[in-house]
Amino acid sequence: MTEFNNERPIYVQMADRLCDEILAGRYKPDDRVPSVREYSAMLGVNMNTSFKAFEQLSREGIIYNRRGLGYFVTQEACRLISEKKKKELMNRLPQMFRQMRLLGIGISDIVQLWNETE
Amino acid sequence: MTEFNNERPIYVQMADRLCDEILAGRYKPDDRVPSVREYSAMLGVNMNTSFKAFEQLSREGIIYNRRGLGYFVTQEACRLISEKKKKELMNRLPQMFRQMRLLGIGISDIVQLWNETE
Amino acid sequence: MTEFNNERPIYVQMADRLCDEILAGRYKPDDRVPSVREYSAMLGVNMNTSFKAFEQLSREGIIYNRRGLGYFVTQEACRLISEKKKKELMNRLPQMFRQMRLLGIGISDIVQLWNETE
């Protein structure tokens, strides 16, 4: 049972986490990712929940299935993940910026926070 | 029927929108905001949904209720809204920044986007 | 419990059937289709199975969801269904034709079968 927040479905958070691991190089193209069973046991969730995460990534072309063998990372995984995440970010940022302006937050505050982060 | 996205509850989006209008000066302290009934009709949603939005803002001290008259903007509304939004933003930014680093997005890209926004 | 064959998953067959009904004009754009619960009861399957069928059609843009109200037929449903089915057919036919030639079946046999069908 690892840390999941309740704002988004667990399977989405699991998919996200796997994406992060792929992006970080933990799993490379044609590497096998943990099986649904292993993944479930690892994170303390139901098999169907893991399966749903895998199914989604599969639909997005990030992993693929070889029957009876498991799920594997596609060649395009990194590219697809990056694109997806960038798109999400680029959609969210402009409206956040507008809100910040209304709240009196300036670019200098952002730069400072950036430098403090991590 | 106005445009709501399906990611967040409708009542949350309605509350948010009302906050934005208050922040923009559309409703000032002690101004009466539209009634639950008007608000529902305006946005084409169920009255219970509007009510839930008002109730939430009421709990947060942003509007108050005068029985039989409707909901009114509090004196502290703007301040409370600003604080709430700032807090939310400041919570979300650090994790976004970390993600951006992984994606190869730098502070310069952000500054540029900031300058382009609006 | 209605007639389902075991070759394809039940949820696929359910999705297919709903598509046929939409195509036949039984449900028109912005019509509400039966709820997951009704559909399950009607066909004698589990709610999750119905849900999976709806979810898939939803992803394909054939129906859409209005929260708490149910699923509704999109404006493009008919077009999307037709395209999907035509694509499937046009992929399958050529290889069937080649096989038929090998088996000594001619176009005249096909025409005859066509005229006898239905």
Added chain:
Amino acid sequence: MTEFNNERPIYVQMADRLCDEILAGRYKPDDRVPSVREYSAMLGVNMNTSFKAFEQLSREGIIYNRRGLGYFVTQEACRLISEKKKKELMNRLPQMFRQMRLLGIGISDIVQLWNETE
């Protein structure tokens, strides 16, 4: 690792392919077909998968087993394969025709596609 699609079991596709080769005259009655081992290596699949394909064809009387020697094509192989395929085709066509009618595809379109094929 040859190209198999994920819609049908691999062993079925393998059996199908072998049938096609027999029909094409690649293997004649009483010819020995490749061993399970060779076949597996050739196509890059598990030996059990090859075995399942052979076993199925054996049950259908298309090949027969001589202990310690391998599998051999029966005298009736071609006839059985043809019959099987014709039966399958003739079962599938009527429902395809009904679908086509719904999609506005006419017999003339089919004839045209027939003439264009191969």
Added chain:
DNA sequence: GTGGTCTAGACCACC
């Protein structure tokens, strides 16, 4: 052993 489908039943958010 793997994934895939299905069931039954729970709980929640939302309308």
Added chain:
DNA sequence: GTGGTCTAGACCACA
């Protein structure tokens, strides 16, 4: 009332 998520457990096809 609606859909959405999650759990628990069964059975099957496939390698």
